[in-house]
Amino acid sequence: MASRMSGADRREQVLAVAAPEFAQHGLHGASTEAIAREAGITQAYVFRMFGTKKALFLELVTAAFSRVSDGMLDAAQGADGLEALSRMGAQYYGLLADRTSLLLQLQGMAACGDTEVRDVVRERFSAMWQAAAGATGLDAVTVKSFLAYGMLLNAGAALDVDEVDEPWASGVRTRIEPGLFAHITSETNR
16 A cells, blocks of 8 residues: 655656656556556545546656756856757756657657647747747757757657767767857858
8 A cells, every 4th residue: 555645746756657658658658557556555546636547647748858948948047049059958968868768758748649748848948948948049040950969869869879889870979069059040041
Protein backbone atom coordinates (compact mmCIF):
# COMPACT_ATOMS: atom_id res chain seq x y z
CA MET A 1 0.00 0.00 0.00
CA ALA A 2 1.19 3.53 -0.73
CA SER A 3 2.59 5.55 2.13
CA ARG A 4 0.82 8.72 3.20
CA MET A 5 1.93 11.76 1.23
CA SER A 6 0.48 15.20 0.85
CA GLY A 7 -1.51 15.71 -2.32
CA ALA A 8 1.16 18.02 -3.71
CA ASP A 9 3.94 15.52 -2.96
CA ARG A 10 1.96 12.67 -4.52
CA ARG A 11 1.29 14.78 -7.61
CA GLU A 12 5.02 15.51 -7.97
CA GLN A 13 5.78 11.82 -7.53
CA VAL A 14 3.35 10.86 -10.28
CA LEU A 15 4.78 13.51 -12.61
CA ALA A 16 8.30 12.17 -11.94
CA VAL A 17 7.17 8.60 -12.68
CA ALA A 18 5.10 9.59 -15.72
CA ALA A 19 7.80 11.70 -17.42
CA PRO A 20 10.02 8.80 -18.56
CA GLU A 21 6.96 6.69 -19.44
CA PHE A 22 5.62 9.37 -21.80
CA ALA A 23 9.11 10.27 -23.05
CA GLN A 24 9.68 6.66 -24.12
CA HIS A 25 6.20 5.73 -25.34
CA GLY A 26 4.40 8.94 -26.27
CA LEU A 27 0.83 9.97 -25.62
CA HIS A 28 -0.83 6.86 -27.00
CA GLY A 29 1.78 4.27 -26.02
CA ALA A 30 2.31 5.31 -22.40
CA SER A 31 0.51 3.25 -19.78
CA THR A 32 -1.29 4.94 -16.91
CA GLU A 33 -1.48 1.49 -15.32
CA ALA A 34 2.34 1.28 -15.34
CA ILE A 35 2.59 4.83 -13.97
CA ALA A 36 0.16 4.05 -11.15
CA ARG A 37 1.90 0.77 -10.31
CA GLU A 38 5.33 2.44 -10.11
CA ALA A 39 3.91 5.26 -7.98
CA GLY A 40 2.24 2.73 -5.66
CA ILE A 41 -1.25 4.08 -6.26
CA THR A 42 -4.31 3.06 -8.23
CA GLN A 43 -4.91 4.03 -11.82
CA ALA A 44 -8.15 5.67 -10.66
CA TYR A 45 -6.11 7.93 -8.39
CA VAL A 46 -3.96 9.02 -11.35
CA PHE A 47 -7.13 10.01 -13.20
CA ARG A 48 -8.52 11.75 -10.13
CA MET A 49 -5.35 13.90 -9.98
CA PHE A 50 -5.06 14.73 -13.68
CA GLY A 51 -8.47 14.05 -15.21
CA THR A 52 -7.22 12.34 -18.34
CA LYS A 53 -4.10 10.69 -19.68
CA LYS A 54 -3.82 13.53 -22.21
CA ALA A 55 -3.97 16.17 -19.45
CA LEU A 56 -1.09 14.43 -17.65
CA PHE A 57 0.88 14.27 -20.91
CA LEU A 58 0.23 17.95 -21.66
CA GLU A 59 1.36 19.00 -18.19
CA LEU A 60 4.64 17.16 -18.73
CA VAL A 61 5.15 18.53 -22.25
CA THR A 62 4.41 22.06 -21.05
CA ALA A 63 6.96 21.69 -18.24
CA ALA A 64 9.58 20.33 -20.65
CA PHE A 65 9.24 23.31 -22.99
CA SER A 66 9.06 25.76 -20.09
CA ARG A 67 12.29 24.38 -18.64
CA VAL A 68 14.06 25.38 -21.86
CA SER A 69 12.40 28.80 -22.22
CA ASP A 70 12.96 29.67 -18.56
CA GLY A 71 16.57 28.47 -18.72
CA MET A 72 17.25 30.59 -21.79
CA LEU A 73 15.75 33.68 -20.16
CA ASP A 74 17.75 33.14 -16.98
CA ALA A 75 20.96 32.71 -18.96
CA ALA A 76 20.39 35.88 -20.99
CA GLN A 77 19.81 38.19 -18.01
CA GLY A 78 21.99 41.29 -18.18
CA ALA A 79 22.85 40.82 -21.85
CA ASP A 80 21.28 41.39 -25.23
CA GLY A 81 22.00 40.71 -28.88
CA LEU A 82 24.51 38.05 -29.77
CA GLU A 83 25.90 37.99 -26.22
CA ALA A 84 22.47 36.99 -24.87
CA LEU A 85 22.11 34.41 -27.65
CA SER A 86 25.54 32.99 -26.82
CA ARG A 87 24.58 32.65 -23.16
CA MET A 88 21.32 30.97 -24.14
CA GLY A 89 23.21 28.52 -26.32
CA ALA A 90 25.62 27.65 -23.52
CA GLN A 91 22.68 27.10 -21.17
CA TYR A 92 21.01 24.87 -23.74
CA TYR A 93 24.00 22.53 -23.80
CA GLY A 94 23.46 21.99 -20.10
CA LEU A 95 19.79 21.23 -20.68
CA LEU A 96 20.71 18.49 -23.18
CA ALA A 97 21.66 16.28 -20.24
CA ASP A 98 17.95 16.00 -19.39
CA ARG A 99 17.13 13.55 -22.18
CA THR A 100 13.68 12.80 -20.74
CA SER A 101 12.67 16.44 -21.02
CA LEU A 102 13.90 16.65 -24.60
CA LEU A 103 12.08 13.46 -25.54
CA LEU A 104 8.91 14.89 -24.00
CA GLN A 105 9.22 17.89 -26.31
CA LEU A 106 9.63 15.59 -29.31
CA GLN A 107 6.73 13.38 -28.20
CA GLY A 108 4.62 16.54 -27.92
CA MET A 109 5.51 17.46 -31.49
CA ALA A 110 4.85 13.91 -32.67
CA ALA A 111 1.35 14.03 -31.14
CA CYS A 112 0.41 17.29 -32.89
CA GLY A 113 -2.10 15.39 -35.01
CA ASP A 114 -4.33 15.93 -31.98
CA THR A 115 -5.53 19.55 -32.11
CA GLU A 116 -5.44 20.01 -28.32
CA VAL A 117 -1.84 18.81 -28.19
CA ARG A 118 -0.93 20.91 -31.22
CA ASP A 119 -2.37 24.04 -29.59
CA VAL A 120 -0.35 23.49 -26.40
CA VAL A 121 2.86 22.73 -28.32
CA ARG A 122 2.33 25.83 -30.50
CA GLU A 123 1.87 27.94 -27.38
CA ARG A 124 5.03 26.56 -25.78
CA PHE A 125 7.07 26.89 -28.97
CA SER A 126 5.84 30.46 -29.23
CA ALA A 127 7.08 31.07 -25.67
CA MET A 128 10.48 29.67 -26.63
CA TRP A 129 10.58 31.93 -29.70
CA GLN A 130 9.56 34.93 -27.60
CA ALA A 131 12.26 34.11 -25.03
CA ALA A 132 14.96 34.07 -27.70
CA ALA A 133 13.66 37.07 -29.65
CA GLY A 134 12.68 39.17 -26.65
CA ALA A 135 15.84 38.67 -24.62
CA THR A 136 18.17 39.22 -27.56
CA GLY A 137 16.34 41.81 -29.64
CA LEU A 138 17.64 40.01 -32.73
CA ASP A 139 15.85 39.64 -36.05
CA ALA A 140 13.66 36.69 -37.00
CA VAL A 141 16.25 35.04 -39.26
CA THR A 142 18.84 34.90 -36.47
CA VAL A 143 16.30 33.61 -33.94
CA LYS A 144 15.11 31.03 -36.46
CA SER A 145 18.67 29.83 -37.08
CA PHE A 146 19.33 29.60 -33.35
CA LEU A 147 16.19 27.55 -32.71
CA ALA A 148 16.89 25.35 -35.74
CA TYR A 149 20.25 24.43 -34.22
CA GLY A 150 18.45 23.72 -30.97
CA MET A 151 16.06 21.34 -32.71
CA LEU A 152 19.04 19.52 -34.25
CA LEU A 153 20.55 19.20 -30.77
CA ASN A 154 17.22 17.79 -29.53
CA ALA A 155 17.28 15.21 -32.31
CA GLY A 156 20.88 14.36 -31.43
CA ALA A 157 19.98 13.88 -27.78
CA ALA A 158 17.03 11.67 -28.76
CA LEU A 159 19.35 9.60 -30.96
CA ASP A 160 21.91 9.35 -28.13
CA VAL A 161 24.65 10.58 -30.47
CA ASP A 162 27.10 10.56 -27.56
CA GLU A 163 27.02 6.76 -27.89
CA VAL A 164 27.78 6.77 -31.65
CA ASP A 165 31.35 6.81 -32.94
CA GLU A 166 30.76 7.96 -36.52
CA PRO A 167 31.55 11.21 -38.37
CA TRP A 168 27.91 12.32 -38.65
CA ALA A 169 27.37 11.89 -34.91
CA SER A 170 30.57 13.79 -34.19
CA GLY A 171 29.27 16.60 -36.40
CA VAL A 172 25.98 16.76 -34.52
CA ARG A 173 27.89 16.91 -31.20
CA THR A 174 30.10 19.79 -32.37
CA ARG A 175 29.78 22.67 -29.94
CA ILE A 176 28.40 25.86 -31.47
CA GLU A 177 30.82 28.72 -30.94
CA PRO A 178 29.46 32.10 -29.78
CA GLY A 179 30.22 33.96 -33.03
CA LEU A 180 28.29 31.56 -35.26
CA PHE A 181 25.16 33.68 -35.51
CA ALA A 182 26.95 36.98 -36.19
CA HIS A 183 26.62 36.57 -39.95
CA ILE A 184 23.08 35.12 -39.97
CA THR A 185 20.77 38.12 -40.09
CA SER A 186 17.90 39.42 -42.19
CA GLU A 187 20.44 41.72 -43.87
CA THR A 188 22.67 38.89 -45.04
CA ASN A 189 19.74 36.59 -45.85
CA ARG A 190 18.06 38.54 -48.63
